[in-house]
Each structure stands twice: as structure tokens, then as C-alpha cells.
Amino acid sequence: MSLLEVKNLQVRVEEREILHGLSLTVNPGEVHAIMGPNGSGKSTLSHVIAGKPGYEVTGGEILFRGEDLLEMAPDVRAAKGVFLAFQYPVEIPGVATMNFLRTALNAQRKARGESEFSTPDFLKKVREVAASLNIPQDMLRRGVNVGFSGGEKKRNEVLQMALFQPSLCILDEMDSGLDIDALRVAADGVNALRSPDRAMVVITHYQRLLNYIVPDFVHVMSKGRVVKSGGKELALELEASGYAQFEDAA
Amino acid sequence: MNVAVAKNETGRPLSDSFAVARDRLPGAAEARRAAFEAYERTGLPSRRIEDWKYTDLRALMREVLPLAPAPDAAALKGAAAALKLQAVRGARRLVLLDGVFAPKLSDLGELDKGLSIRTLREVLEAGDAALQAQLFSPDSVNPMVALNSAMMTDGVVIDVANGAVLKQPLQIVHVASGAVPAAMFTRSMLRLGKDAGVTLVESYIAADGARAYQLHDSLIAVIGDNSRLDHVRLVEDSREAFNISSALLTLGAHAHFNTFGMASGAGVSRYQATIAFAGEGSKVETNGVNLLNGKQHADTTLFMDHAVPNCSSREIFRAVVDDSGHSVFQGRIVVRPHAQKTDAKMMTRALLLSDDAEADNKPELEIFADDVTCGHGATTGALDESLLFYLRARGLSEKEAQALLIQAFVGEAIESIVNDDLRELAITAAQRWLEARA
Numbered sequence: 001m002s003l004l005e006v007k008n009l010q011v012r013v014e015e016r017e018i019l020h021g022l023s024l025t026v027n028p029g030e031v032h033a034i035m036g037p038n039g040s041g042k043s044t045l046s047h048v049i050a051g052k053p054g055y056e057v058t059g060g061e062i063l064f065r066g067e068d069l070l071e072m073a074p075d076v077r078a079a080k081g082v083f084l085a086f087q088y089p090v091e092i093p094g095v096a097t098m099n100f101l102r103t104a105l106n107a108q109r110k111a112r113g114e115s116e117f118s119t120p121d122f123l124k125k126v127r128e129v130a131a132s133l134n135i136p137q138d139m140l141r142r143g144v145n146v147g148f149s150g151g152e153k154k155r156n157e158v159l160q161m162a163l164f165q166p167s168l169c170i171l172d173e174m175d176s177g178l179d180i181d182a183l184r185v186a187a188d189g190v191n192a193l194r195s196p197d198r199a200m201v202v203i204t205h206y207q208r209l210l211n212y213i214v215p216d217f218v219h220v221m222s223k224g225r226v227v228k229s230g231g232k233e234l235a236l237e238l239e240a241s242g243y244a245q246f247e248d249a250a
Numbered sequence: 251m252n253v254a255v256a257k258n259e260t261g262r263p264l265s266d267s268f269a270v271a272r273d274r275l276p277g278a279a280e281a282r283r284a285a286f287e288a289y290e291r292t293g294l295p296s297r298r299i300e301d302w303k304y305t306d307l308r309a310l311m312r313e314v315l316p317l318a319p320a321p322d323a324a325a326l327k328g329a330a331a332a333l334k335l336q337a338v339r340g341a342r343r344l345v346l347l348d349g350v351f352a353p354k355l356s357d358l359g360e361l362d363k364g365l366s367i368r369t370l371r372e373v374l375e376a377g378d379a380a381l382q383a384q385l386f387s388p389d390s391v392n393p394m395v396a397l398n399s400a401m402m403t404d405g406v407v408i409d410v411a412n413g414a415v416l417k418q419p420l421q422i423v424h425v426a427s428g429a430v431p432a433a434m435f436t437r438s439m440l441r442l443g444k445d446a447g448v449t450l451v452e453s454y455i456a457a458d459g460a461r462a463y464q465l466h467d468s469l470i471a472v473i474g475d476n477s478r479l480d481h482v483r484l485v486e487d488s489r490e491a492f493n494i495s496s497a498l499l500t501l502g503a504h505a506h507f508n509t510f511g512m513a514s515g516a517g518v519s520r521y522q523a524t525i526a527f528a529g530e531g532s533k534v535e536t537n538g539v540n541l542l543n544g545k546q547h548a549d550t551t552l553f554m555d556h557a558v559p560n561c562s563s564r565e566i567f568r569a570v571v572d573d574s575g576h577s578v579f580q581g582r583i584v585v586r587p588h589a590q591k592t593d594a595k596m597m598t599r600a601l602l603l604s605d606d607a608e609a610d611n612k613p614e615l616e617i618f619a620d621d622v623t624c625g626h627g628a629t630t631g632a633l634d635e636s637l638l639f640y641l642r643a644r645g646l647s648e649k650e651a652q653a654l655l656i657q658a659f660v661g662e663a664i665e666s667i668v669n670d671d672l673r674e675l676a677i678t679a680a681q682r683w684l685e686a687r688a
Binding site: 050051052053073074075077078079083084086089090092093094095100103104105107108111143160164 | 634635636637639640641642643644645646647648650651654655657658659661662
């Protein structure tokens with residue numbers, strides 16, 4: 001069974017249709033890149049998969065391990081293994097990062113009927129992962145993302161991914177606002193999480209990110225649907241020729 | 251205003267009750283009579299009195315209940331169990347049960363050097379004229395202060411001598427046993443000498459089964475030169491109870507008053523405090539939180555009186571209101587003509603969790619000096635949708651996500667409490683409200 005099946009998805013925001021029949025199949029172990037110009041519907045796709053309010057699905061379906069994902073609340077999706085790394089992670093003043101991580105992890109475990117982590121085990125695990133991502137301990141004591149640089153915010157997303165061990169990671173424009181060094185650290189963190197039973201959907205405007213996170217498949221989106229799919233060489237083609245050809249095609 | 255009608259509606263039954271209770275009240279008969287007459291001129295305040303516009307006691311309370319009977323053995327037992335709710339490790343506990351000092355539940359042993367504690371009853375019965383004048387000093391223009399002056403039954407009178415800096419917090423715990431619906435009237439006084447320091451906690455709780463009681467409380471605090479008072483006030487009365495409290499605080503020179511108040515209990519509560527600067531170079535920090543759901547109504551009315559130059563005050567007030575709860579904050583700052591270099595700021599932030607929730611903020615600045623920094627601000631809104639989605643995308647249910655954001659919002663205020671144990675006390679009180687909501 002496929003991990004994720006998006007079939008003929010049609011989505012509206014307010015009165016405007018953003019996705020006009022998008023299909024995508026992702027199997028465990030695969031890394032898919034979704035590329036496309038601004039306004040092609042890339043972020044809308046990621047939001048609808050994660051369950052963000054404000055989107056109206058007018059047609060099609062999304063199956064996650066064969067189950068109807070659209071029927072599930074966002075927290076249920078998270079507990080089932082769907083993880084969205086946000087393009088713009090929010091700042092939550094007054095909620096210490098460590099407290100947030102523990103609350104979220106235990107909420108997911110509880111929803112799955114697993115026992116909650118004990119505090120020492122949890123702290124040990126967070127420290128290990130944080131060290132591998134160059135996240136200093138004092139960052140974990142601060143409010144979630146409060147006063148974090150762009151790179152730190154993205155690393156905090158990767159930290160959560162490593163901690164929650166989701167089976168589907170959607171990385172929404174992970175490269176936006178990152179310099180090359182910050183990008184490399186975040187990408188290394190993501191690559192360390194690649195595994196035969198985990199899939200990733202990497203959404204990006206630029207080919208650059210795909211030098212660091214090398215995809216198995218590349219899909220080009222334009223005007224709300226996938227207009228071309230191919231291997232990783234498609235990304236290089238795009239870099240050379242641009243998106244204009246697809247905008248005309250769509 | 252139709253005074254005659256007002257009297258018929260509310261004044262008459264109480265004046266009978268005052269006549270009945272008068273003989274049970276300790277001392278100061280003349281001052282009590284004058285205070286009661288002042289109360290009778292308006293009776294229970296209605297919305298036609300500007301200061302009570304949002305808290306119409308004539309509509310909410312309708313009548314003042316008869317004076318609570320002296321607590322019996324059953325009341326004492328119920329209260330002893332209830333004390334666990336706001337137990338503070340290491341604090342000296344002073345319990346007022348149904349408005350009467352309860353020595354058996356209080357800790358009067360081994361008083362620190364420079365600390366004296368007496369009951370209001372013994373002080374009034376002793377008849378010290380100067381002390382009595384001070385106890386009746388709050389302004390009887392406010393009807394509920396006047397009523398409290400007329401009816402005050404007991405309380406604690408605490409003196410901290412010059413130079414005494416007490417490590418142990420003092421905790422006044424008001425417990426209602428609620429055997430019968432009744433009213434309690436208490437007044438306490440804290441006099442802090444020069445170069446002194448103390449932490450005062452005021453806790454308001456109810457024993458199991460206590461329901462529709464009325465607590466009328468007041469506090470007079472005098473903070474001497476170079477002294478510091480840390481103050482924490484937690485209202486966790488029963489959901490059917492009324493808590494009508496007043497405070498009059500006066501600061502000498504170079505004094506510091508840090509206060510945190512939170513109302514998460516009581517059906518209707520009003521806290522009206524006057525903070526007066528009497529000496530230069532002093533500083534006041536007030537933090538307040540209302541946590542309301544169901545039909546809870548909580549009103550905080552502060553009057554910051556900058557009567558002298560070079561003082562600063564900060565008021566930060568937060569409200570979290572769910573269901574058809576109603577939160578009121580009225581903040582009046584007066585800077586008198588010679589109070590130059592005053593630095594006074596006031597901020598209110600309300601979080602509304604339902605369509606029927608209401609938060610009223612009324613700032614009033616009256617500035618008669620020209621070289622001052624004064625300001626006020628207010629925000630009102632719902633929980634941030636983007637934060638809620640982020641938390642839900644990480645696995646928190648809607649209620650869990652809301653609770654975490656509310657905790658964060660309230661936590662910023664609780665941070666202002668210096669003492670670790672008291673900060674913990676406030677956090678657990680807020681958690682109790684959140685858990686009851688979930």
C-alpha cells in the first residue's frame with residue numbers, strides 16, 4: 001500500500017480554486033521534490049495534507065496508508081505520522097521549547113496508545129538530537145522560536161522531526177531565508193532521517209536545496225496541478241530552462 | 251437617583267440585620283454607626299454609579315446576607331481539610347474562618363523578632379484611639395468600604411518593626427465553611443516600619459459544600475520608608491460566592507510594592523484597591539489576572555494616586571474569558587500637580603475564548619503635572635489561529651493547544667512573583683482553572 005495517495009485533489013481558498021485536480025503517490029522510503037513557481041499551489045498542498053483550517057476541499061481525496069486523511073483532525077494526523085516542517089515556524093512566547101517538545105511528543109504517544117516518556121529519558125533524547133543539529137541547550141529553555149534566527153527556526157523543525165519520528169515528512173520551502181551554511185546543517189539533519197520506512201515530500205522553488213537533499217522523484221507544479229514528473233535530473237533541467245515553459249503548458 | 255426606592259429595595263433588610271448584629275461586633279460603636287449611615291445613603295451600588303457601571307451589585311447580589319454565625323466544630327473540620335488547596339510550604343498561616351480568626355488553624359508560634367500579630371477583635375476591644383482611627387481610615391464614600399467598616403467582625407493586625415526583613419511569608423487564608431448562606435466581614439491591617447520587608451499572601455477558599463456566601467474583605471497596608479512589600483492574592487472562592495474586597499495601600503519614600511492578584515474562583519468578585527504614594531522615589535508593580543468561565547464575573551478597579559514626585563507605577567492586567575464570563579478592569583491614574591517626574595504605565599490584555607465572553611477595560615488618566623511619562627494600552631483578541639494550528643500539527647488536541655497558550659499568557663504575569671513557592675502556588679491555581687475547563 002502506498003503511504004500517501006493524493007487523487008484528483010481540488011481545493012478552494014475563499015472563492016478561488018487553487019488546486020485543480022492534483023494527483024501524487026508517495027511510497028515509503030521515497031523522497032519526492034515538488035517544484036514550481038510562486039502561486040502554483042505548492043504550499044496549499046502541504047497545508048491541506050497537514051489539516052490547516054481555511055481550505056475547502058471540493059473534490060478528490062487524500063489517503064494515508066489507505067485511510068481518509070481529510071476526515072482527521074490535525075493532531076490525529078500528527079499522531080499517525082504526518083509531519084509538516086513549516087515554511088515560517090511560529091514564535092510562541094511563554095511556552096518553553098523543552099516543555100513544548102515534551103507536551104507534543106507525549107500527546108502523540110498517548111494518542112497512539114503508547115506510554116509517555118519519562119523525564120530523564122526524554123531529556124537525554126532531546127539533548128542527543130539537539131547536539132547533532134548544533135542546537136545549544138539554552139535555546140531549548142527559551143520560548144518556542146522566540147528570538148531564534150531563520151536558521152535556528154528551521155533546525156528546530158528538524159529537531160522535532162527527529163524526535164517525533166514521523167513516517168511522512170513534508171518540508172515546505174525549507175531553504176527560504178537560509179544562507180548556505182544554515183541550509184547545509186538543516187539538510188544534513190534531514191538526510192540523517194532518510195530511511196526505508198519514511199517518506200519525504202520536499203517543496204521548493206529552487207533547485208539549490210536538491211543538491212543537499214537529493215530526491216528520487218521530481219514533480220513540477222503549475223497552476224494547481226502536476227504538469228511533469230521525472231527523476232532528479234528534471235530539477236537540473238528546470239534550473240537551466242526555468243518554469244516559463246510549464247506555465248504556458250498549463 | 252431615587253434614594254428612597256434604593257433604601258426600600260436593599261437598605262431595609264440590612265439595617266435590621268445591622269441592628270441585630272451590632273451587639274456582636276467588637277468596639278467602635280460610634281464609628282460603625284457613622285459608616286453604616288454612609289452605606290445607607292446609597293445602599294448596594296448600581297450601574298448608575300459610574301464606578302460600578304460594569305458591576306451592578308444591586309442586580310448581581312440583590313441583598314446583603316445576614317452575618318455568618320460563629321464557626322462550630324464541623325466548620326473547623328471542613329476548613330482544616332480545605333486549607334490544603336492553597337498550602338504554602340514555609341509560610342506562617344493566619345486563618346479567618348467564616349470571618350472569625352481561627353487560632354487552632356493558625357500558626358502564631360515563635361514570632362520572628364520585630365513581628366507582632368493581633369486579631370482585629372482584640373485591637374478594637376482594646377480601644378486604642380489612634381489605632382482605631384487608622385482602622386477606619388478608608389474612605390466611606392465607597393458604599394462597600396463603608397459597609398465593611400460598619401460590619402467588620404475580625405481580621406489580623408500585623409506590625410513589622412523598623413529594620414525587620416522577614417523571610418517567612420505571612421499568609422492570610424479566608425475560608426468559608428458555608429453551612430448556611432451568610433455574609434462575612436473582615437478587615438486586616440499590615441504596618442511595615444522603615445527599612446523593613448515582608449511577603450503577604452491573601453488566599454480566598456471555600457470548604458467542601460460551601461456555596462452562596464458573601465465575603466466582604468478589606469486590607470489596609472502602610473509601607474514605611476525604604477521598605478518592601480511583596481503581595482500575592484489568589485481568589486478561589488466557590489462558584490456561587492461573592493468576594494467584595496477593598497485595599498488601601500500607602501507607600502513612604504523609596505518604598506517598593508510588588509503585587510500579583512488572580513481571580514479564578516467566585517461567581518462575582520470585585521477587588522478595588524487604592525495605592526497612594528506618600529513619599530518620593532517609590533515604585534509599584536501590579537500584575538493582575540482574571541480567569542473566568544461559565545457566568546463568572548470579576549472586576550478589578552485600581553486607583554493609582556501619584557501625590558508626590560519621582561515615583562513609578564506599572565499595571566499589567568490580563569484576562570482570559572470563556573463562555574459568558576465577564577471581566578472588568580478599571581484603572582485610574584491620578585498625577586497630582588506637584589508630582590513631577592512621575593512614570594506611570596498601564597496595560598491590559600484580554601483573551602476572549604467564546605463569542606459571549608466580555609472584557610471591559612476602562613483606563614482613566616488625570617494628569618495635573620507637566621513633566622511626566624504616562625501611558626496606557628489595551629489589546630483584546632482570540633487565541634492566535636496560527637499558533638493553535640502549529641501546536642495541533644504537532645499532536646496537541648484543540649483543548650491541549652488552547653491550554654498551553656493560556657498557560658503561556660498567564661505565565662508571563664505569574665513570572666512577576668519573586669518567591670518560588672508562591673509562583674508555584676499561582677501556577678497550580680491557574681492549572682486548576684484550566685483543568686476544570688477541559
